[in-house]
Amino acid sequence: MQHQQHHQGRSSLRDCSSTSSPQSRHNIIKGEIIIVQSDKKSGSGRSASIRIYSCTEVDPKTGKGKLSEQAYLKRGKTKTSCGERTTTYDVKFHVEPNFGTPGALVIRNPKNNRFFLKYAAVQIQNSQIIQFDCYSWVYSFKKTKNFDRIFFSNTKYLPSQTPQALMKLRKEELGSLRGNGSGERKEWDRIYDYDYYSDLGDPDKGPEHKRPVLGGSALLPYPRRGRTGRPSSNADPLTESRPCTTNLDIYVPPDERFSPKKKSEFISNSIQAALHFLILEGKGSNHLESFDEIHAMFSANESLVIEGSLKEKLKAMVPNELYKDTTHAIKKTLKFPLPQILAGDTSDYYASAACMKMVHFTFTIVVLHFPENEFAWKDDEEFGRQMLAGVNPARIQSLEVFPPQSKDGAVSSIKSSHIEHNLDGLTVAQAMNYWRILILDHHDYLMPFLSRINTNDVCIYATRTLLFLKSDSTLRPLAIELSLPGSPRGNEINRVLVPASQGEAAALWHYAKAHVAVNDSVYHQLVSHWLHTHAVVEPFIIATRRQLSLMHPIHWLLDPHFKDTMHANALARSKLINSGGIFEKILFSAEISMQLSAELYKEWRFDEQALPADLLKRGMALQDPDPDNPTGIQLLFQDYPYGADGLEIWTAVQAWVTDFCMLFYADDASVRSDEEVQAWWSEIRNVGHGDKRNETWWYQMTSRKDLIQALTTLIWIASALHASVNFGQYAYNGYPLNRTTLCRRFIPQEGTFEYAEFLGDPDKYYLNMLPERDKMILGIAIAEVLSKHTSDEVYLGQRLSPLSIKNEEIGLKFEKFNRELRNIEKRIEDKNADAKLKNRQGCAKMPYMLLYPDTSNVESKGGSTGKGIPNSISI
Structure with missing residues (x-):
């Protein structure tokens, strides 16, 4: 898909160069326009009028490029290819003899429908073809306040290099995208502005649904979201009213919406998960009696007919038009597919569970039935490996001080005597000097919230977990500290608690690990996944649309990395992170989830999201004085799959961004003089992340180095970082015994009634610690939906459109980037096959593929592949 060209109709264009006759006062420029008829609401574009602007000749009356006479879209040719129905129109533009070179086109839709303009091209003398990759909706000009749509050619210019004929158009287009910050946004409004997270609560439903506004205060700082402008709720003037819709049509600017194909797939995946939930929820009580009931949730073969009460329940969950459009495409399987933590290698990912034997879970005897690695998740080594190669691999860090200390100076209760016998003959001081003790810390940020969390059948500790880095680079858990407010x-x-392999101590140790996994899972969802990727990137998207013209090369560079993010975030605000939403149902943080997220945004720094800086901060890498090392660091140990693969991806992205920027910016002064880049960066700092405006760590944007570092970091977050924390969710979190998001019981203390209950039946006590059945199933269902790639995904190293300016140079640089990603794929495969690198697969036999680019696969694909780095935060 790299540098995909638009071949439709190209041959006819080559035969229709500009013509004129001695009797004519005009030349004719011929072109083609391609419209996608993508859904029932979209039109063919027929009767739309279109004109072209010159980019080389100025009309003295308007100060803009000379304008052609009006042409109309008539008698198009329609065809269907790869499921996409397109109509191609041949058009003739009458222009003055000295019209010059086309640089923009303006189109007016007189009808009340909309159409999707995919591509346009015109041919001038010497058979030169001017291309316009549009990929945008065109609404009726009556709805857009009589504003026509303008599209610029694929030639990109820095502001100072913009042809005079396009200068006014460039500024007018940016102005139209900014709006005036008032009014409720309608479907056709192509306007980008900012707002606080004031739309998470629904106080009109009752005071229990009131939620604080996030952003705009020191107490609850937050990145900004895209403004929708809905009126305030009746019960609280600070809270925006909820949208009056149950479908996916929550407002985002038209160009940010899911494609009809993706929307259909997303709905189908969601309905499939809803079916699983409804089926399993209806089987048995909400109280689990045995581990067999958990295993029975997973299968891949049993089919289902949607009828009767199940059909009615499903209809009640989704709008009727969505139900009709998607249920025919659903794979009507009865249960969830087997998560990879049970199935092992991805080749067995969807292995049938039909041959699973009923097993008795025990803490004292490990009996492996089916699959071979069914209890691998329970092993101490796998517990540590998932901190390096699981779904939340960027929280673990080197321990700097022993015993661990809180920010307020309070000292941990972990003593040398707890751990020294497990340090392979080293003293604690020696192990610290050799950087051999690591910590997974979920203590300081949780302690202030525990009194509010531990109510309503929720029992959560703040935890610290110490681990020892063994000579083979695997991690040995040393101790877990469980803390509660006094x-x-x-x-x-x-x-x-310390590791134990037999008897009561082994069961209590397993309980402690479960509490750590719960802490880590909630941190992963609220911070590593939602906050550190989805939420922090949205202001960058808004600022890019508002301040960087479509003609700007940096806009072209970033655009693929913003695909679908605003729509995904809007859906999250509607269904996932809102009051009564899925997160409040399944996470232990419940109604204070987003406040907890805001608390952790206080620690966020954009510069530390750069992977090398993050690894240095966490003590997982050291400075490398080698000037030939592009990252400037060396990993503390090489068998850190997230760090090792991540640095390869980071280096490739940085090289591509550097090559790109060097073609457009001759020196540091050219960055400082780029008024659009300066306005973009200022708006990100002062508005989009306005609660961080006074921080000194922001790049100053006075040099090419600043620009390259900022762009590399942004692309890294939107692509690889998001892939690493998102697409493994079902593989790891899909099995509740491995990672769940809520505990309902504390670990029993000797001498208590609970301890006697535990001694009587450790398995039952553990079952009662886990979430109730309905919350467990809902957690599995959402993990399944979020882990799936859609078939229209565009992956890192793939592009939809080329550049006209410097196209050959850009093409060569991009091919170099693509080639390096393919080399990285081969190296990842080799590392996963290397038996000496024990953390690459672990005893669960799960090859680390979450940072495998999958660039070489250019065919459409979808589903829970467990690999591939999409360009953007697209789900």
């Missing part, structure tokens, strides 16, 4: 003025209540 009396209002008292100290913390701390408890330390």
Whole structure:
């Protein structure tokens, strides 16, 4: 798909060069326009009028490029290819003899429908073809306040290099995208502006649905979202009213919406997950009696007919028009597919569970039935490996001080005696000097919230987990500290558990690991996934659309990395992170989930999202003085799959961004003089991330180095970082015994009634610690939906459209980038096959593929592949 060309109609264009006759006062420029008829609401574009602007000759009356006479889209040729129905129109533009070179086109839709303009091209003398990759909706000019749509050619210019004939058009187009910050946005409004997260609550439903506004305060800072402008709720003037819709038509600017194909797939995937939920929820009570009931949730073969009460329940969950459009495409399987943590290698990912034997879960005897690695998740080594190669691999860090300390100076209860016997003969001091003790810290940020969290059948600790880096680079858990608030003025209540392999101590140790996994899962969802990718990127998208012209080369560079993100975020605000939404149902943080996220945004720094900086901050890498090392760091140990693969991807992206920027910016002064880039960066700092405006760590944007580092970091977040924390969710979180998001019981203390209950039946006690059945199933269902790629995904190293300016140079640089990603794929495969790199697969036999680019696969694909780095945060 790299540098995909638009061949439709190209041969006819080559035969229709500009013509004129001695009797004519005009030349004729011929072209073609391609419209996609993508859904029932879209039109063919017929009767739309179109004109072209010159980019070389100025009309002295308007100060803009000379304008052709009006042409109309008539008698188009329609065809269907690869499921896409397109109509191609041949047009003739009458222009003055000295019209010059076309640089923009303006189109007016007189009808009340909309159409999707995919591509346009015109041919001038010497058979030169001017291309316009449009990919945008065109609405009725009556709805857009009589504004016509303008599209610029694929030639890109820095502001100072813009042809005089296009200068006014460039500024007018940017102005139209900014709007005036008022009014409710309608479907056809192509306007980008900012707002606080004031739309998460629904106080009109009752006071229990009131949620604080995030952003705009020191107490609850947050990135900005795209403004929708809905009126305030009746019960709270600070809260925006909820949209009056149950479908996916929540407002985002038209160019940010899911394609009809993706929308259909997303709905189908969601309905499939809803079916799983409804089927499994209806089987048995909400209280789990055995682990067999959990295993029975997974299968791949049993089919289902949607009828009766199930059909009615499903209809009640989704709008009727969506139900009709998508249920025919659903794979009507009865249960969830087997998560990879049970199935092992991806080749067995969807292995049938029909041959699974009923097993008795036990803490004292490990009996492996089916599959071979069914209990691998329970192993201490796998517990540590998932911190390096699981779905949340960027939280673990080197321990700097022993015993660990809180920010307020409070010292942990973990003692040398707890861990020294497990350090392979080293003292604690020696292990610290050799960077051999690591920590997974979920303590400081949780402690202030625990009193509010531990109500309503929720029992959560703040945890610290210490691990020892063994000589083979695997991690050995050393101790887990479990902390609770004391009396209002008292100290913390701390408890330390250490590994054990038999008897009661082994069961209690497993319980402690489960509590750590719960902490890590909620941090992953709210911070590593939602905040650090989805939420922080949205202001960059808005600022790019508002401040960087479509003619700007940096806009072209970034555009693929913004695909579908605003729509995905809007859906999250509607269904996932809102009051009563899915996160509040399944996460232990419930109604304070987003406040917890805002608390952790206080720690966020854009410069530390650069992978090398992040690894250095966490002590997982050291500075490397080698000037030939492009990252400037060396990993603490090479068998850190996320770090090792991530640095390869980072280096490739940085090289591509550097090559690109060097073609457009001759020196540092050219960055400083780029008024659009300067306005873009200022708006990101002062508005989009306005609660961070006074921080000193922002890049100053005075040099090419600043620009390259900012762009590399942004592309890294939107592509590889998001892929690493998103597409493994079902593989790891889909099995509740491996990672769940809520605990309902504390670990029992000797001498209590709970301890006697635990001794009587450790398995039952553990089952009662897990979420209830309905929440467990809902968690599995959402993990399944979020882990799926859609078939129209565009992956890192792939592009939809070329550049006209410097096209040959850009093409060569991009092919170099693509080639390096293919080399990285081969190296990842080799590392996964290397038996010495134990963390690449672990005892669960799960090859680390979450940072495998999959660039070489250019065919459409979808589903839970467990690999591939999409260009953008697209789900």
